[in-house]
Amino acid sequence: MMKSFPGTGSWHRLLRDSHLPLVHALVIGLSLMMTLGAYVYASAQTDTRIENAFKAARDQAAGLISARMEKYEDALWAGVSAVQSHGGDMTYRQWKDFARALRVDQRYPGINGIGIIHHVGPGQYNAYLRTRRSERPEFSVYPAHDNSVRLPISFIEPEDMNAAAVGLDVAHESHRRKAALASSTTGEARITAPIVLVQDESSTPGFLFYAPFYSGSDTAGRHEREQSFDGLVYAPFVVRKLMAGLLSKELRNVRFSISDQGQLIYNEHDPEDPQHDPAPKFTETVELEVYGRTWTIDFRTTLGFRQAHSYSQPTLILIGGLVIEALVISLLFMMARSSQRARAYAARVTTDLQEKSVKLEKANEELEQFVYITSHDLKTPVRSIGTLTEMIQEDLEDYFRSADADPEVAANLARISERVDRMNELTQGVMEYARTGKHSSEDKPLCLGRMAETLRSDFGLAGSQLELHGNVAQIAADTFNFARVVENLVGNAVKYHPSPDTAKITVRVEDAGLRYDVSVRDNGAGIAPEYHRKIFEVFQTLRCPGQPESTGIGLAIVKKSVERHGFEVTLHSDTGKGADFRFSWPKAGAGAPAAPQAQAA
Missing domain, CATH: 3.30.450.350 (CHASE domain)
Structure with missing residues (x-):
């Protein structure tokens, strides 16, 4: 049984099942139109060339007569x-x-x-x-x-x-x-x-x-x-x-007959002629005025003319174009099928990743909760050690005032108190890091001017030492974490400034369309480029001897808070040239809902 050629419905189903994009279908259509156009143009040019050859042969014969x-x-x-x-x-x-x-x-x-x-x-x-x-x-x-x-x-x-x-x-x-x-x-x-x-x-x-x-x-x-x-x-x-003396028939690809007022006086249209073409490509009748008589000349092409002017170029163009068209269609269908398989594979992978992401997020939340609870639970023994140390110091006050008191004992007790304070700061920092991005209260618009006043008060800065610039008056998205990010950056600028009394800090917030662009710049000692990545890691600090103690968690909190919104923090600084921390913040979409550890205290 012969298989019928696919009809319109079959092609429709083929396109639908292969998910061939509309643009590919348009490419195929345009390519086919160009192929057919080239074929029609080449055919027209060939026909014109053949017709011109006939006219030249006709005119030559008439001109010779x-x-x-x-x-x-x-x-x-x-x-x-x-x-x-x-x-x-x-x-x-x-x-x-x-x-x-x-x-x-x-x-x-x-x-x-x-x-x-x-x-x-x-x-x-x-x-x-x-x-x-x-x-x-x-x-x-x-x-x-x-x-x-x-x-x-x-x-x-x-x-x-x-x-x-x-x-x-x-x-x-x-x-x-x-x-x-x-x-x-x-x-x-x-x-x-x-x-x-x-x-x-x-x-x-x-x-x-x-x-x-x-x-x-x-x-x-x-x-x-x-x-x-x-x-x-x-x-x-x-x-x-x-006519035999005029031009030999063997040298011509046209034959002609001559009639004078309907009377045939010369005829080359002989069916017995090997070059006779029963269906000539061209025929034309020309009237020639010859010294008082009108000769009617009937020109017809021969088989030799047909052979000499049978150009296969248009057919080759059509065949070549259709072959290329078939290859293009096959390629597009294969691409469409491959794209379909790729999308199916991507969907499966995406589903797997989503499942793994959910599991990972859950594990991460459990880990953060564990870290938070552990850090919280560590406060009690550390607090007890601090209390015990204070009690020992009080009990030994008379001993420390005596002449035979050992100074090492007082120094060791002071060292223990210092380490207890350090431990309290560290556990508090870990708890804050684990709690980053999560808060229990709903976001309320944050007035940047009021935030700047609060920062000046908290860090003992004069109005000229902390300036606020930009075209934004308030923040409405995840305001709790925004305030903590700016607070950490300003606090670090004050804490690590060689001369805090001369510190000058500029906070700039600009509207950038779908986000805010924020910059916190200071005139401190600056940070060498080789440390720009390191300072954002947890527990990493560039503290030099004689500088204040640091937990190395503040900039890690900044980085985590900014990245959870899909942005990143960049640092532009060099030694002795101050530091400029830049990040972006969303205009809408507050932080995640409160987590259980946010209520633990």
Whole structure:
């Protein structure tokens, strides 16, 4: 059973099942249109080229016919000039010498000969016969007729092949007579309608070509020409020989036939011709005005023309374009299928990641809760150690005032108190880090001016030491953590400043569309570039001897708070050039809901 070609519904299902994007379908459509357009354009160009080749062959043949007839006309007028140069008439011997010098058979292929026809008026016939018989005793005029006009052929060369024409009175037959009289009255060369030459044994169509000569000098008018008309220089033609001498059929890819007023005088459209094309690519009929006659020429192309102008370029373009189109379609379908599989795989991976993310988030929350509770629980023993140390210090006050008191004991107890304070700060810092991003109260708009006043008060800064700039008056998203981030950055700027009394801190908040861009800049000692990453890690500090103690958790809290909103903290600083901490903050979307450890205390 033959499989039917997919219909519109099948293609629709194929496109739907393959999830081929609309843009790919448009690409396919445009590519197919370009292929078809290239094929149509190439076909049109090929057709034009072939048609131009036919027109060139047609024009060449028609031009050769016209040019050859003009050349024969020149020969006739040369004969007229020869007659006039001999006083208006020539003898048999003089014409023979002229024709031999003209070399008709060599210079004018296709012509049967060239001769003189004399006009014999009433009362001149006997004198004419005596003159001709003095040259050739056997000369006679034929056939007899009743016309008053006599136009006998006196000479023709070469005579051996045209002997039957010598003495023929062309006035006996209408076609010959009509063209001869038309030539005499107009003074122009004329040809006859189709005739059969008496010297043509095959009796094929031919014609006579006339050019008149006159005895008088004034031949400007019709009357003067009729009065002084002496005769004609003429040439007989067999059309078949004329065309054979014109252009060999073997050299042409077009064949033609010639008709004169419906009478076929020459025909090359022979079904027996090996080059005959029963369905020619081009045919055209051309009318050619030829010395008073209208020849209708029927041009047709041959098999040779078809073979010489059979261009496969348009077909190759179409086939190549369709092959490329098929490859493109196959590639797009494979891409669509691959994309579909990739999306399915991505969906599975995304689902797995979401499940793992949920588990990881849950584990992280449990870990943070554990860290928070552990740090909280550590406060009790640390607090007890601190209390016990204070009690020991109070009990030994009298001992420390005595002369024999050991100073090492007081120093060790002071060192224990210092470490207890350090431990309290560390556990508090860990609890804050674990609690970052989570708070129990709902977000309320944070007034930045009021926040700046609070920071000045908390860190003992003058109004000129902490300045607030920018085009934002308040923050509405996750305000609790925003305040802690800014507080940590300002606190660090004060704590690690070489001279806190001269510290100058600038907080700038700018509206950046969907976010706020924040900068906290100070004029402190700065931070070397190699430490810019390290300072954001938990428990990492760049404290030098003599500087305040630090837990190394403050900047880690800053980093964690900013990153949970999808942004990052950057540091622009170098040693001795202050520090500029920059980060972005969302305009909307407050922090996560409160976690259980936020209520533990």
